[in-house]
Amino acid sequence: MRLLNTHSIELQDFIGSSVPKYSILSHTWGEQEVSFADFSKCKNEGSERFKKIENACIMARLQDSDWIWIDTCCIDKSSSAELSEAINSMYRWYEMSTDCLVYLEDVKKEALQLVWLSQFSRSRWFTRGWTLQELLAPDHVTFFDRDWAQLGTKHMFVDEISTITGIPPLAVRERKYFRYSVAQKMSWASGRQTTRMEDRAYCLFGLFDINMSLLYGEGENAFIRLQYKILKSSTDESIFAWASNDTRPGTNIFLARSPAYFAGSGDIIRELQSKPYCDRSPYSRTNLGLQFEIRRLAADGNDCLTQPTTFPSLKAYDLFAPICCRRDSLPGTLLVLFFKQWTNSARRTIAYRVHMDKLENIQVVSNASQKDLVCKALYINDKFIFYSPRIGPDDPVWVDGIKKPVASHSGLTRGY
Structure with a gap:
């Protein structure tokens, strides 16, 4: 020094x-x-x-x-x-x-x-x-x-x-x-500017107790790398609790492109009491990207949650998942993320985040049991989310409000 x-x-x-x-x-x-x-x-x-x-x-x-x-x-x-x-x-x-x-x-x-x-x-x-x-x-x-x-x-x-x-x-x-949650601390930086784009991430090292190499010239990837570093040492899922109306190509990813995406996340706190919703395996890094499990709720919205009047129709989405955080003023709820899937020209099933311009809440039911949930594994890369089933052959999957056996739902396949 x-x-x-x-x-x-x-x-x-x-x-x-x-x-x-x-x-x-x-x-x-x-x-x-x-x-x-x-x-x-x-x-x-x-x-x-x-x-x-x-x-x-x-x-x-x-x-x-x-x-x-x-x-x-x-x-x-x-x-x-x-x-x-x-x-x-x-x-x-x-x-x-x-x-x-x-x-x-x-x-x-x-x-x-x-x-x-x-x-x-x-x-x-x-x-x-x-x-x-x-x-x-x-x-x-x-x-x-x-x-x-x-x-x-x-x-x-x-x-x-x-x-x-x-x-x-x-x-x-x-x-x-x-x-304070990751989302709260990110929100403190959401309105701040730096001369170099990479410094939007580098200036947050200390606040998240992160050490990371500097790669000036990497642009927005610096903030993505920072979030991966946070995920490596933290189970705080509020890092996924951001919203943006950014419509540029490649924005439908699971991780935010800048702290500005967390501008509306200042009141989001961690929620660790809502089991089994928050009962997860540890995160791991794979060749497909970051892997972690989510709890996929029944698509008709009747088994494990109740819908506020402003809640969108769950049947419009292929995959949705609660994350273990909530608004500070809304006890008994969890934030939920929405996904759609599509099959590309190589017939690979890919999911992407939708309904990105705002965060929705679900009212959780305290007596929901493990059997009411479907466990999914997500593989996050820079642009899309590959996912695969993590359920037994006799367990049902909810698709468009209809209960089907896993074998009959070919859409939920692993991406390569």
Whole structure:
């Protein structure tokens, strides 16, 4: 880790337990930031570009910090190894800092608090992807205006920050993010932007406790890779609880293309009590993609669930499955996903997600038994879902509201 001495304004490398206590700067990047490569030159020339670094050092010294970490100049971005280490470690670096100094260049502290609070709520800092972890990871966060006048601390503005970001006040205050579902945490990033498309995924590593290689140039696949990483270590099925009206080719997949798909998922919580709906085998990675089991309910909707009046006709879908999460305000329900199947030119049976523009709820019946459910195995790849039966030869399958033996339903075959 490379730190900047707040007295001498010199950079120094530290390794492991030798890292001293330090402050950390959070800000939005402009066009004239001082990089590691031009740090010495800008310092010696007294460049105007260096003012932000000098002022950050002054404020850190006032916090009794001899060292500060600043992302623009403390990372040698010409080294891919160093950049990868920094991005994978950044959440922890913010978390371990003694205090985080947030510089808001688009806020001016006025005599009337109401005026600058309005600027505060509209600050660009709250719209950037990387600043999400910079808000959440540190315990002590202090905000400064464009002239480095102190505005207040994160704990003073808990309610305002919650209103601006959609993050629950308790999450802002206590940092116990394990309490929140994948969908909720994704929703916190849904309205944020990054300059590079890949950074929409990379800026979330720390929030989900993920380490992953950087592949700039992979585009949207970075976010898909992130979700696969989350699935590898988590049983939280709210990761599937997203909705989108995106009609581009290839959007009918099981995993979201960006955090924006989770914009309406801020109140989705995990539901682990609805057995046997949530009784599943572990996920596994296969040559066909990610494999996991779902519980396919009877298609006539009578055995295991009741339909709200807004619920679409279940007979219109070939496969639908509850996932183990629900809206916080709707106890006794589960979210359900819908699928249609089709046979391609190679006569491979493929399923794809439909009804993607919103999430529906089902009312679960507490006494539903294992025999009321049909267990399916899904194989997820980047675009489609292959699926195969995981039921005995004498068990029935519901198709278009008609109970049929498995042998007579040739459509439910494994895709290759």
